[in-house]
Amino acid sequence: MSNMEIRFGGSGGQGLILSGRLLFQAFVMDGKHAAQSQSYEPTSRGGFCNADLVVSEGEVDYPLVSAIDYLVLLDQIGVAPSAAMINPGALVLSDSRLVPAPPTGEFTLHQAPFTDEAIALGSHRAANVVALGTLVALSGICGRDTVTEAVRAGTPKAFVDLNLDALRRGFEIADELAPAEAGAKVVQL
Amino acid sequence: MNEMNSGGFEIRDYLRLDLMPHFMCPGCGHGIALRALLWAVHELGIEKDNLAIVSGIGCSGRVGAYIDANTYHVTHGRPLAFATGLKLARPDLEVIVITGDGDCLAIGGNHLIHACRRNLDITCLMLNNEVYGMTGGQVSPTTAETRLTTTTPSGNSEPAFDACKLAEATGAGLVGREVTMQTPALRNLIKKGLEYKGFSFLEVMSDCTEIYGRKNDLGESAEMVLAQKSDMRPEAYSTITEQPFRPNRLVTGILASNDRPEYGATYRDQAAALRGDDNGEA
Amino acid sequence: MTATLQNLHGNHACAMGAIAAGCRFFAGYPITPSSEIAERMSRELPLVGGTFVQMEDEIASIAAVLGASSGGIKSMTATSGPGFSLKQENIGLAAMAEIPCVIANVMRGGPSTGMPTRPSQGDIMQARWGSHGDRPVIALAPASVKEIYDQTIRAFNLSERYRMPVVLLFDQVVSHLLEPVELADRSSLQLVERQWAKGPSAEFEPFARTADGVPPMPRPGDGLRTHTTGLTHGEDGFPSQDPEVATRVTQRLLDKIEHGRADIEAYECHDTDDAEILVVACGISARAARAAVRQARAKGIAAGLFRPITLWPFPEEALKAALGKAKAILVPEMNAGQLVLEIERICGHDLAVEGLNRIDGQAIAPAEISQRIEELAGK
Known part of the structure; x- marks a missing residue:
């Protein structure tokens, strides 16, 4: 049974767990089996933090990632714990300002100013959702409508508008980055 | 203290007589404290079925078993924590904690300060005999300075706790102290504690004649309680901050009252409001 | 049977399982990686007429749980390795005085403070031997979020049926895992309710040797006025150091497990x-x-x-x-x-x-x- 492994990596407080949870919700809405786990440092803010998803057609055996197919990096601190786990052929998105030294290897890397775009929309805290939009649009791992619905349902009321704007901005970034690739799947389930 | 002025109080009605004779040493003040407690229970008309006695470990911890009620003898230092769960789960019960100076102030000290702060409707009787009697006479947090115990062979050099000051400072709703010799006064104090809706901390000056008294040549029981009564032990109950080496009177009666909302009622009101707002399923 | 699908974290599944099992009292103390169980219980319990209390330390939490359970309410606490160590003496009291309760221990790296946010299975033996003396132990180890929910319900059932503490052991990974969970319709749940003793009080023995080895429990207020102690006690509940009594009562505690094996064991x-x-x-x-x-x-x-x-x-x-x-x-x-x-x-x-x-x-x-x-x- 082939699994799809996805990680949002960065620094504690960047909303990585929320991104993971929103994408989890989108997969569940698509009828897929998913498990979302997290690893983090004892500090609530500033240490590394990973939100991981394993997606499967059947029940997920082992819920932790070991060969990452999709990686979103929002802070340099998230690079080291993940670099050795990136699957050949993976899709890696990294923040162009906060990840000055992204990982290198046999995979597709896109750098985009997720955090700066979020600041332009009103809050750096929405960088996680901008990146989520770009990931979904670029990879097609789930539909744009599905993830939009998941964000609408899974965001605290006060931030719904901001997060929907952030998600749309993420889609646009994907279209700007690689119009030809948009919708292509790196790993077929 | 004879039955003539006991207002119909017959202690046997409240005791598990088949457990007699009790384990307490001749001259121990704990039996008098037990009598005063049951007298107060009688005068307030508290039903034995609804009476829950929680005690810890030590001589004080064994007293509760003689009461014909729902009695719990739990781990060392934890009767207040156990009683907190019992009272929150069963607010209909009258919950009384019987503890000692070691149980309450040393191993259980953390629970005391938080029980005072929380102000749940529990009455706590701390029987202070200044020593770990059950284990053979070691120094306790209330042992007076210079006293001999089996672990202070050259005399105690640690200052003694003023438990009532601690209870007052940490917010106990009602704080009081009494000596066993004034049994009716002790009964009255316990009645006030039982009637108070909140946490009441009552320090009962007991005496350990057999171990502590003999070790320190304090005389027989009568002499020990008379000494308490007349406040003739100058080094006793001094505090760290107030002239620790000078005579300090043993003050009795209600020492502090800090009337504020009882925690259990506050929690239940808040929960009821939540259920009302959320259409809960209680 | 209808069921609802919910996406839950492991710790939240534990709390929801407890609520479904009839748990109406939780006392706890914050500790990574179990704190979300307490947080969820603090929100859920008032809604169902239960009580949540954050106690002053780990020991107070388990002691309060034993108090609440003695009062007749299904009760639990949750902790991690260091707190589990602190609770051990009172877990022994629960075994000795036969007070039902559930303790969730979310295992993290040790010894000592160890690695608070990292998973471990280092408490398998602590669960078995952590408290002194010979005592019965039930410990359950769920492996998924769904199973945390199910086994929490089962933990309460076993605890109530055998009158003993039941430990839930799972690790940081599962505790923070998000998975879809099928929550059973409450009416379809098989819940075990404690057997309560009834009068008359004169001949009543709270720790009597009954056919199934589990004596009905007296509830305060019901008129039986019994004594509960951590001291070795006879069938009447009062302390005894008689060698025959000590053998008999300690053996009965251990036999509860042996007699219940078929019911208790799951694999x-x-x-x-x-x-x-x-x-x-x-x-x-x-x-x-x-x-x-x-x-x-x-x-x-x-x-x-x-x-x-x-x-x-x-x-x-x-x-x-x-x-x-x-x-x-x-x-x-x-x-x-x-x-x-x-x-x-x-x-x-x-x-x-x-x-x-x-x-x-x-x-x-x-x-x-x-x-x-x-x-x-x-x-």
Whole structure:
């Protein structure tokens, strides 16, 4: 049974767990089996933090990632714990300002100013959702409508508008980055 | 203290007589404290079925078993924590904690300060005999300075706790102290504690004649309680901050009252409001 | 039976399972990685007429739970390794005084403060032997979020039925895992309610030797006015150091487990019928093992998995039955070798029993287990 492994990596407080949870919700809405786990440092803010998803057609055996197919990096601190786990052929998105030294290897890397775009929309805290939009649009791992619905349902009321704007901005970034690739799947389930 | 002025109080009605004779040493003040407690229970008309006695470990911890009620003898230092769960789960019960100076102030000290702060409707009787009697006479947090115990062979050099000051400072709703010799006064104090809706901390000056008294040549029981009564032990109950080496009177009666909302009622009101707002399923 | 699908974290599933089981009292103290159980209970309990209290320390939390349960309310606490250590004396009291309660222990790296946010299975033996003296122990080790929900309900049922503390052992990974959980319709749940003693009070023995070894419990306010103590006590509840009484009452406590084994033990077998390499694992390690066994089977290796869900008492006969064609046993666990000791005790005389251990705060990956399976199979 082939699994799809996805990680949002960065620094504690960047909303990585929320991104993971929103994408989890989108997969569940698509009828897929998913498990979302997290690893983090004892500090609530500033240490590394990973939100991981394993997606499967059947029940997920082992819920932790070991060969990452999709990686979103929002802070340099998230690079080291993940670099050795990136699957050949993976899709890696990294923040162009906060990840000055992204990982290198046999995979597709896109750098985009997720955090700066979020600041332009009103809050750096929405960088996680901008990146989520770009990931979904670029990879097609789930539909744009599905993830939009998941964000609408899974965001605290006060931030719904901001997060929907952030998600749309993420889609646009994907279209700007690689119009030809948009919708292509790196790993077929 | 004879039955003539006991207002119909017959202690046997409240005791598990088949457990007699009790384990307490001749001259121990704990039996008098037990009598005063049951007298107060009688005068307030508290039903034995609804009476829950929680005690810890030590001589004080064994007293509760003689009461014909729902009695719990739990781990060392934890009767207040156990009683907190019992009272929150069963607010209909009258919950009384019987503890000692070691149980309450040393191993259980953390629970005391938080029980005072929380102000749940529990009455706590701390029987202070200044020593770990059950284990053979070691120094306790209330042992007076210079006293001999089996672990202070050259005399105690640690200052003694003023438990009532601690209870007052940490917010106990009602704080009081009494000596066993004034049994009716002790009964009255316990009645006030039982009637108070909140946490009441009552320090009962007991005496350990057999171990502590003999070790320190304090005389027989009568002499020990008379000494308490007349406040003739100058080094006793001094505090760290107030002239620790000078005579300090043993003050009795209600020492502090800090009337504020009882925690259990506050929690239940808040929960009821939540259920009302959320259409809960209680 | 209708069921609702909810996406839950492991810790939240524990709280929801407890509520479904009828738990109406929780006392706890913050500790990573279990705190979300307390947080969820603080929100849920007032809504169902229950009580949540954050106590001043770990010891106070379990003591308050015993108080509430003595009052007749299904009660629980949750903690992690360091707090579990602090609770041990009162877990002993619960066993001795036969006070039902549930303790969830979310295992993290140790010893001492260790690695608070990293998973571990280092408390398997603490759950068994952590409190002094000979006492009965039930410990359950769920491996998924759904199973945390189910086993929490079961923990309450076993606790109420056998009048003893029941420990839930799961690790940081599962506690913070988000998975879809089917929440059973409450009316379809099989819930065990404590047997309450009824008068008359004169002849009543609160710790009587009953047919099933579990005496009905007196509830304060019901008129029986009994004594409960952590001291060794006779059937009447009062302290006794009579050697005969001590033997009789202590043995009865232990016998509750032996008599209930069939009911208490739970386990799962995957491909064990013809397995030559048998993997024995629990919790998150068992999920890695399940993936590894699948991979091994794909390569033509006869591997199987025995997964104890009840860790204590260990499902001994079920393991022996699963041994069938086994030539070697592999025990992957996130500690220096605890579960393996029990497996060696049960079948070490006839078979090679090997451990696969990690003590670095990392979960064991399927690839590590498949590699060892292949080595053991000689491939």
